[in-house]
Amino acid sequence: NGQDFDIDASGEFLVDAAGAVSIDSTSSTVNLTAGGGVATVAGSAGVTVTSTGGTLTLNGTGQTVDLNSAALDIDSSGAVSITAAGAASDVSIVTAHEAGVAFHLDADAAAGSIVDIDAGILDIGVTGVAGIVAGGKLTLNAAGVDIASSGQLTDIKGTLSVNEAATFDTNLTVEGNLTVNGTTTTVDTNNLAVKDPFALFGIGQASANA
Secondary structure (H helix, E strand, C coil), rough: CCCCCEEECCCCCCCCCCCCCCCCCCCCCCCEEEEECCCCCCCCCCCCCCCCCCCCCCCCCCCCCCCCCCCCCCCCCCCCCCCCCCCCCCCCCCCCCCCCCCCCCCCCCCCCCCCCCCCCCCCCCCCCCCCCCCCCCCCCCCCCCCCCCCCCCCCCCCCCCCCCCCCCCCCEEEEECCCCCCCCCCCCCCCCCCCCCCCCCCCCCCCCCC
């Protein structure tokens, strides 16, 4: 009691028990070291490592830490941080799932919950349909927005409000009524075809000769 518990084996160190094996250090340090070999902790019914206070550290500095399991469950009442500190390091989450929900990021549906993605470049690629559903306003704030779907139908439902100049570089068809409000309306075209035989000018003017 009150002392460190240290197991140091240059070869193989094996603890095999039909029942439970418990190493309890309430106020000291437990070190399991394999200087030139492999340290294995195995249990046919499971292996539990518990830290009731302080920090539980898995240190693989300069090495690879490989977790291979049928399922991996990380449950934390506090913050969870995954950091790849190297300049050439990356974080990959890969699944072979082929149907249904393959990757689920749940940050609580409460309105005050924020999912923040901060990147130099953000690339999202899907082979099927992509959808964004927002209970409030969807804002795109960028130096430019390019909807690159040449030859395809882009369907915008609801009211479209454009606060600055808009340019259409091909044909424009308006299925409903067209209202133009402004001081000057310029039509720059070689041919103007109007089906209505009557054209009314000066509507709303006080003078009868207008």
